[in-house]
Amino acid sequence: MNDNDLNEMIKKAQSMIQNNQIPDDIKSLINNLQNSNNNTSSNVNNTYRNNSYNYSSSNNQKNNSNYNYSNKYNSNNNSSNSTYSNNTNFNNGNYNNTEKKYNNSNYQNSSQVSNNNEKSDLNSITSNIDMETLMKIQNIMSKMKNSDNDDMSKLLLSLKPYLRDGRKEKIDEYIQLIKMGKMTQFLDLFGGDKK
Amino acid sequence: MNILKFLPIDKDGKISFLGFNFYTDDLLILAILYFLYSQNVKDKFLYIALILLLINK
Numbered sequence: 001m002n003d004n005d006l007n008e009m010i011k012k013a014q015s016m017i018q019n020n021q022i023p024d025d026i027k028s029l030i031n032n033l034q035n036s037n038n039n040t041s042s043n044v045n046n047t048y049r050n051n052s053y054n055y056s057s058s059n060n061q062k063n064n065s066n067y068n069y070s071n072k073y074n075s076n077n078n079s080s081n082s083t084y085s086n087n088t089n090f091n092n093g094n095y096n097n098t099e100k101k102y103n104n105s106n107y108q109n110s111s112q113v114s115n116n117n118e119k120s121d122l123n124s125i126t127s128n129i130d131m132e133t134l135m136k137i138q139n140i141m142s143k144m145k146n147s148d149n150d151d152m153s154k155l156l157l158s159l160k161p162y163l164r165d166g167r168k169e170k171i172d173e174y175i176q177l178i179k180m181g182k183m184t185q186f187l188d189l190f191g192g193d194k195k
Numbered sequence: 196m197n198i199l200k201f202l203p204i205d206k207d208g209k210i211s212f213l214g215f216n217f218y219t220d221d222l223l224i225l226a227i228l229y230f231l232y233s234q235n236v237k238d239k240f241l242y243i244a245l246i247l248l249l250i251n252k
Contacts, residue, residue: 152244166251170248174247178244181240
């Protein structure tokens with residue numbers, strides 16, 4: 001494809017835009033893109049500003065057409081701030097019929113992207129956990145597993161067949177209750193000043 | 196020697212001893228508590244469990 005062909009295609013597209021002869025398929029695509037942008041911005045609590053959309057036309061003046069598109073995308077993270085700006089200006093030839101100004105400017109999106117937020121949350125959580133706490137948790141988990149085979153539960157379970165039916169049902173509850181009571185002894189390891 | 200001659204156990208398994216009515220499992224729990232105490236067992240949660248069983252009907 002030559003440069004001349006590309007220029008012709010661009011000119012045709014511009015003339016179609018100027019004459020408001022946009023096909024329905026392209027309109028639907030643009031609407032879908034706008035809707036998807038709105039949805040994502042509302043999900044992540046963005047301040048999505050698209051305030052100035054000026055479209056004016058007059059049939060008597062013959063001037064240049066200005067197509068200004070500025071897109072500013074600001075993403076705020078805890079770790080990094082990135083600014084993406086895209087300013088394109090198209091100033092092309094003289095058109096005899098209409099003057100159409102299409103300004104889609106001041107498009108600012110300061111957002112916190114959800115994936116980046118999740119990653120930063122995970123990083124903050126993992127940075128707060130130190131190895132000492134992990135070792136304490138590991139000790140507690142191992143003691144919980146070993147508590148199933150301790151002497152107290154063995155004695156109570158061996159006593160179970162010699163009890164009445166009402167007490168047989170209570171044996172398991174008491175074993176669980178006393179395991180929870182023993183867990184409080186391990187939880188004291190987490191901190192707190194002992195007098 | 197038959198222990199039933201010394202402990203008046205009725206048909207329901209109740210034992211009236213010193214004015215109290217006990218079941219046989221009550222006596223078993225009391226015997227275990229006494230044994231644990233005599234052996235200087237320091238597991239307080241075990242005592243709590245056995246006393247709760249004794250209180251529970």
